[in-house]
Amino acid sequence: MRFGFLGPVQAHQDDGTPVDLGGPKVRTLLALLAAEAGRIVPAEALLDGLYADTPPEGAANALQSQVSRLRRVLGPGLVEFHPTGYRLAVDPSTVDAHRFAALAADGRAALDRGEHLAAEENLTAALALWRGEPPAELGPSRWPELHLTAIEDHARAALALGRPGLVPALREHLGAHPLRERLWALLIRAQLADGRPAEALSAFEQARTRLAEELGADPSAELAEAHRLALRGDDRRVTPLPAQLTSFIGRADELTRVRALLREHRLVTLTGPGGAGKTRLAIEAAADTPACFLALAPLTEGADLPRALLAALGAREGARDPLDRLRAALADRPPLLVLDNCEHLIQPVAELTADLLRANPALRVLATSREGLGITGEARHPVPSLEPLAAAALFTDRARAADPGHDPAAHPDLVEGICQALDGLPLAIELAAARVRTLPVAQIAARLDDRFGLLARGERTAAARHRSLRGVVEWSWDLLDGPERVLAGRLTVFAGGATLPALTEVCAVPTCSAR
Template structure:
């Protein structure tokens, strides 16, 4: 099992490549991989995953993200530990950590072979999911430079300094210096690229100091038309030009005369604000003499053929921390203490590792504590508003640093920068034209910002450093445009979500979900923006696009909150999104939270339902086609009482509604019919409807629908005794839904296959699959997944006749408040079976009494049948033949057929066969229909 980040993300497992969807999960995987094999604290993960726009409850959001990542990875890869999470793989199985370890060993031993081994791992640029991981890229680039030096084993000789000594020592950037020197030996034009404050000038001057003949040309003060004057002035100071008696020459001619026949490096510093003239000058300089080389510093390329680049990103974390510590010591007399280490590291990260920003922040430690500096970074441009008095104007404040770039931007580029600032997930390159169009600019403006070191483009997304993003937001606030831009972003995201939502119901499902995952923070921010604007209709349009993706991802809590925020019963039902969202709200109101009661009266529900049904017919779609039958279903549940009356609810669809429905909607209706039939014990309808649903979803190519229908089809095949077919269908279902829904839902599908194997007598295979389910549940760590795994293990042990092991498995289950009644009933029935195997009859009876109550409350009649089977077992074990037979008959009537291959059913029949014919002493049975599920009446079977 290996994880690769060089040249792109890939996760290779024993079963093939794993797909990790979504920026959030990918970010989590990378952050855990960086410290593979060790625990990463919850706090550190939250700060690195959400450097901007942290969720309201980071711990809960992180738990959700971990759960989704566990679904994508093999069992056991991600484990929970006290205080954090760990990626349980060897560091040698993660290419970036193996690379770092090899470089560390090579540097420690001066081993060139080990350095070359490390470099062999670098098969392409390191992959990152976007902002927040620049520190890793810097670290790896630094290590690569160290490895390259060791591998070459030929350090470049230092030349005596030709410029005044620096006032402060250079911290870090050794690799970049080596890269610049190396490029200058092979290329005549080298440009040091990077954002403002990255230290481009410092490195250029440091390079010049080590050269025998170098001239630094400071272009920052130069205005348009003054580039050659600046060059000539610098050359005149650095090179003696012979006197001439002719007329005065141009600046370019005097420079050409000065450099003729010489080996000289001209440093053109700060070219970005006069980039075109600087480019023309550099090209002219190179043509003057073969001995001329040009080293330029700029926030964007000069655009000259043959131009070589050294990209200067933020400092690696270790160097950034060292720089901050050194400058704090200069400001207050002492470096950050051990207690201040975490806050110091956080300050450096929040400042993107930019040297100038770090120095400005450290200087504030003369009067502020580090904690106050950290808090002050929420308004970083106000905090970092005073720099060294003698520094250049553009380096005196953090705002001035980016203002220098802002002033060079075109109008479209300024709009694009502010647009990017309101997309916390960045902007996908395929979406850029539509996003740009929403703000009346060309998408090329985003690429231009990449060239100007204000955006990065990685893995198909445009992203920003936090400082630049804060600058963009600050510009919007100052102009009073923030809400307008956020609203426009919400509108374009609504359109994009609607376009991708169409693919969620079909073969494009996985690609569509990947888009929703990658834009999760963007979409959440858009919902917030619409809520702040009190635009419920706009919110309904956006939520309409999120409904089905979130439903598949089982984000029920997010859906519930969002529906509550955007619904408006007084809104006119005049468009499809409003109809769908309002219908979802009404449907949910009929199914209150566990322990609660619906606040709707039947009359109020009927009136609202009627209005929504009529509106759904006026606005036809795949989803509105489901509104009338689903609302009628919810109404029947709302009106139903307890006991047998609850079995009357069903999916009511008219012929006209069915014929008018699109194919996908028809497939859903067949599935709902099958589910209702399963619950009412109508095996004939379960068989026919599940067959139709599965065939239609397969033809449509919808993996989620295929998985859902397959599960129902397998249930019918089991009751028919067609177990081999049932196993094939179940395994296909599991493959279809893997990575789409929650781990607990996926494990439920896998557990169905375990039950089928037990019925087939393939106990060893069943146990092996149960063990795999346990590993997957442990890796996921959720209570529901662990509970599902424990119940599966108990099922296997009951079939094996091992009561102690079965009981131990059941006792491992920890139920949280709000666990469904049917699961509690299932657990207690399983406990009773284990206790019966141990001849602990009284304890088994008490477990069955509670199981019977919870099963009846659940209205889940297959669960009722499961409890009745266990009651039959209790009666058989205590010699009560007549009651055992009645319980078996009732179980079959409720389920629609007897599950005679169930291992516990077989156990019961064996016990009954061993009883003497005249052994029973119990009284008459219950005088109610066999399908009655009234808990009080059925309890008589336990008396």
């Protein structure tokens, strides 16, 4: 059975059937017991809640009568008698208020850890349980303050995640709590995030005036900081993570691992060949925290890096040296920097990243690259090919999206063969799955001997290196120097694995640079 007193007192069977609780006294008694679910409530406290200052003659008998009525509607065993009072013998998690408190606490803890998506989910679930104020008979309680704090924490998480449209709800809450400084600070930040700095400054003046007139107090540090941001027009509009149009398949364990690495290390680099899914994994891993995304593939010169990062952070260059401006821009509430496709600018990216990490102890960086940045403290996570089951699931999902009338699951052996032939490489699998618009699965499998010709037409809006399998290989090939290309060519004689002596005999190139 489940119970609720955040709003009208209610009880439901496990299947959702409502329980008819009867009159107001029985409902009040249930609320008093549910507020202390699992613990003994003294008889005196129950009498005070039921009758206040006007207990009837024979108050103990009156209380026992109400307990008997409650037992009849709830069934046996739930309301226990003890020498000092009564106990609702249920787990606190069956009561909406206790579930609310637990979810709100989890949300705040996630917020403090910087896990904003998890915080938002917990706080959304908590606020959904709130149907209104608890019964007045409970007297002054912690629940209204917990509710207001959860509202503020939820707004803080939503702001960190770049959620729009927070201003109307915050204004509504301020109408009921006009002296709540944290609400004012959140309103100012929300107005800045919506690109309304003039309204943010006006809101601060309203808050300052009201606090001075009604409390004789100056703005708190949090409100003053929001004012400072409004004065400089800083809405922190960093370049967000790219929105994804497809489902994320097959890397749940890796996602957990990368998020754990981000909690433990300030620099995490996802490494692997082109098309392995490094970018997508990085985007998913960064989704629960404020992040700034910078795609490096369009850049051709390392000198462009500081200005490109300033633009991604939404910071103005000004007259100062771009690197100094970058350090200043990251000094206040630095986001997680996601640097995507670092391999063609590996040296300048490594130098800039090391400089910024040294300058700001709170900064964290998640990079994707064909090779690691080679910085002290870097945690590398190689992104492998997909396991067979995950690869088949990816092909099936993308093929159904390409042609909803097509069911590749009807040909599991063919799908498995295609994925195996493509080495479980996510981009190659997606390119193959897109061909179901024009070719049956059997034909796709049969034509993989000419995979560069078969997988030559990907998404038109994708970067050139992701539109075809040839583009993926060419991007990697162009990054190699002369000796490395010789080594890569010699490796092609091995159809499968090879021993170290065989590799040394066939592939040894004394002048090849080590990477």
